[in-house]
Amino acid sequence: MGPQPAAAYVLHAFARTAVSQVSRDQPTPGFTQNRGARHYPDFLKPKDQIVLLSDIAAVVRAAPSFQPTMPRTGKPFSVAMTNCGPLGWVSDTKGYRYQAQHPRTGQPWPALPKRLMDIWRAVAGSASEPEACLINFYSATAKMGSHQDRDEADFSAPVVSISLGDTAKFHVGGPKRTDPKTRYELCSGDVFVLGGEARLAFHGIDRIHAGTSALALEEIELGCRRINLTLRRVTAG
DNA sequence: GAGTAACA
DNA sequence: TACC
Known part of the structure; x- marks a missing residue:
């Protein structure tokens, strides 16, 4: 069996009325940009x-969330995932691929919630509609190795x-794995955009700062x- | 190499 | 950095 399904976590988290905001080193108005990588701190208010x-x-x-495995070796990822939208990763x-059905249930992925479409329209400029939303669930020890989308x-x-x-703790490098990396702290409610020059930048999650959000504190177990x-937009369009 | 383990 |  894989890890616990994330459904219970999500449902309980929703029942809470408070999402704490972590203190930041610097309050940032609007967003900061570095070669097409844009960080929008506090894009989403707690509500x-x-x-x-x-x-x-x-x-x-x-x-339900599922446990992806590595191509060839079959080693499991430390994150669990699911998707919504016409296609899921x-x-x-x-290997890696997009497909229209959940790998375990065989059912189509649920529709992309309107609220996610609204966020896309707010930050994605003139790009076509998104077709996939990959949802990753990180435990306290989960990581995501440096990779390109x-x-x-x-x-x-x-x-x-x-x-x-x-x-x-998040890092963004360049189109080559060895390119120098910039590191960011991604907090609850932040939006991060990889576009333009940064669309194929290597990026990953180095570590989770466990206990920095009341949202997650409710569901340690x-x-x-x-x-x-x-x-993501998947097909040309 | 969307992985881990071993290393200095 | 090595692994398979």
């Missing part, structure tokens, strides 16, 4: 975060990432401390 969690709860009810021993047919649209729960939503 927006809670309402978005209700959307995620509905998604997970229809599409999956990984197993056969390159399984899409269309790189003209940006990748839009939304953070909920505990703060994560289930192990999920952070949720990341990644919106």
